[in-house]
Amino acid sequence: MHPFVLGQEYARKRLLEFLGSRQAQSGVIWGMKEPGCLICTSGGRGGKRAGYSDEGLGDGSWWYFGQGQSGDQALDNPANAKLASAEMSILFFTTREPTAREIAERGGYGKLFAFRGEFNVAGYEAFVPTEGRRQGDRLWRFRLIPTQGSEGLWQEVEEQWSNEADIHAWQERLIGREFGTVEALLTMQEYRKRSAEVHRYARHRAAGVCEACEQRAPFIALDCSGYLEVHHLTRLADDGPDAPANVAALCPNCHRRAHYSMDREQFASILRKRILAIELAITRDRPATGARSCFARAEGQGPG
Ligand SMILES: [Zn+2]
Incomplete structure (x- = not known):
């Protein structure tokens, strides 16, 4: 009951339209049109310099880091609280920057979001990076498990x-x-x-x-x-x-x-x-x- 095709890339506008959301920046998106659904996007943040990053595990599940740009992440901010409730479906996308050619063709610099599937949150845990910009910050990472295959x-x-x-x-x-x-x-x-x-x-x-x-x-x-x-x-x-x-x-x-x-x-x-x-x-x-x-x-x- 969503229109996204596995592996296909979408502009952020399409993601927002599906949910009825206006969130311009956030990696975790929700909206009134699909109250049981969160869109989570990965990429363009974290990485080695920050000391943490979202990670796909060999069994098809993911570790997905919560929201909060500096200091300890709060579990009660709206995005993290929705993830922690484990009550919503997650549509998960990875992100990339457009190439010069794509920018020319599309007339915009907007990132592209590739659909990776539908997930549930199976749990979460604290994670404290030991190096990088976020060293010592208490972050939250959420375990996303694909909904298919039982x-x-x-x-x-x-x-x-x-x-x-x-x-x-x-x-x-x-x-x-x-x-x-x-x-x-x-x-x-x-x-x-x-x-x-x-x-x-x-x-x-x-x-x-x-x-x-x-x-x-x-x-x-x-x-x-x-x-x-x-x-x-x-x-x-x-x-x-x-x-x-x-x-x-x-x-x-x-x-x-x-x-x-x-x-x-x-x-x-x-x-x-x-x-x-x-x-x-x-x-x-x-x-x-x-x-x-x-x-x-x-x-x-x-x-x-
Ligand atoms: Zn009936």
Whole structure:
């Protein structure tokens, strides 16, 4: 649900138009048109002289440095806080300067942004450069993990699920997870397995009935369950691990409506309330084993 093609280069104007943003300079961009989405651009900063730089890791993930040009970086500045919330999809671009010929052809010096894919923030940690201009500053770096590629883990989750299909046990397990610093140390495989688990949980919770229109799933899937798709209630992308209250299992029509309809914001707000009520009801009937109230995140997210 974004127009960017892997590897293709774009002018900054295109990035801003997609989000409905006017941010002229920042490396982390957001806007009203796509509230579940951040655009992060890398390049033109950091490097050896500064003592740090964004870094692509061999497994397809990235370390991406937060915002803050001098001194210690604050985790509560708007860009870093959005990254740290781990609740938004990241569209990631690397940056380069135009060549003389491109400047002549395009009539401008604007940088070019190459699309590198859609990512989630899996965690973050402090990083203090030991050399360069930023030596001794406490910086934040965020681990970006690509949203594609969890398919191979479905079988593993499916097998585990059949042994432990008690919805209360799964709810407790999924909502007990903390997002943030500890998750920086997760392997990509573990991160993706968590994503598969929360998707499986949502489909189990829905039991073959769409959680939006409350109609039965339109057909039976290959695994003999009613076919439903898992929708993420806050991010642009539906992939990634999260709390059960942030995902809904929907029929394909409702899922398309959630992404593409004119009234998608209102639809999302109704859906968030409904899912929260369902999750609270599951918590209420959970056998008493010191159930924690973990709905603060979900409750803070939408109108009501
Ligand atoms: Zn539906």
